[in-house]
Amino acid sequence: MKVLTANRLADGEAVWYANGGWAETIDNADVADDKAAEDRLEAIGAAAYANNEVVDVNLIDVTVVSGVVEPVRLREKIRAAGPTNRNDLGKQARPEAARAA
Structure with a gap:
């Protein structure tokens, strides 16, 4: 899968394609099987890049x-969550991540 x-070009944020747009979390990403x-x-x-x-x-x-x-590779797990040395930074520090834990 x-x-x-x-x-995202505007701010460098890691994004995933979900529900017809780019989401800042991987949670609802469209999964290709x-x-x-x-x-x-x-x-x-390719169209979004163009x-x-x-x-x-x-x-x-x-x-x-x-x-x-859940991403398979460590690199992608880090992109999905944030820095591994500081849980108070990155996506894992956002309020919605705290509610999900």
């Missing part, structure tokens, strides 16, 4: 555990 990720879905996400990413919305567009491997989308 894969999801589409990028960095076959080649056709991957191709669709790649086309969306429109100067995002950069560093990539499909990344994920798993879905109990309905929660």
Whole structure:
């Protein structure tokens, strides 16, 4: 399974394609579970890149555990949460992350 990720050009924020737009969390990212879905996400990413919305567009491997989308690679886990040495910074420090924990 894969999801589409990028960095928003306006501020560099790591984002994931979800529900027709770019979300700041991976939680609701559109998950591709076959080649056709991957191709669709790649086309969306290419168009967003061409429109100067995002950069560093990539499909990344994920798993879905109990309905929660989780990146497979450590790099992507860090991009999804924030710094590993400071839990008071990054996405994990946001109020909605505290409610989910």
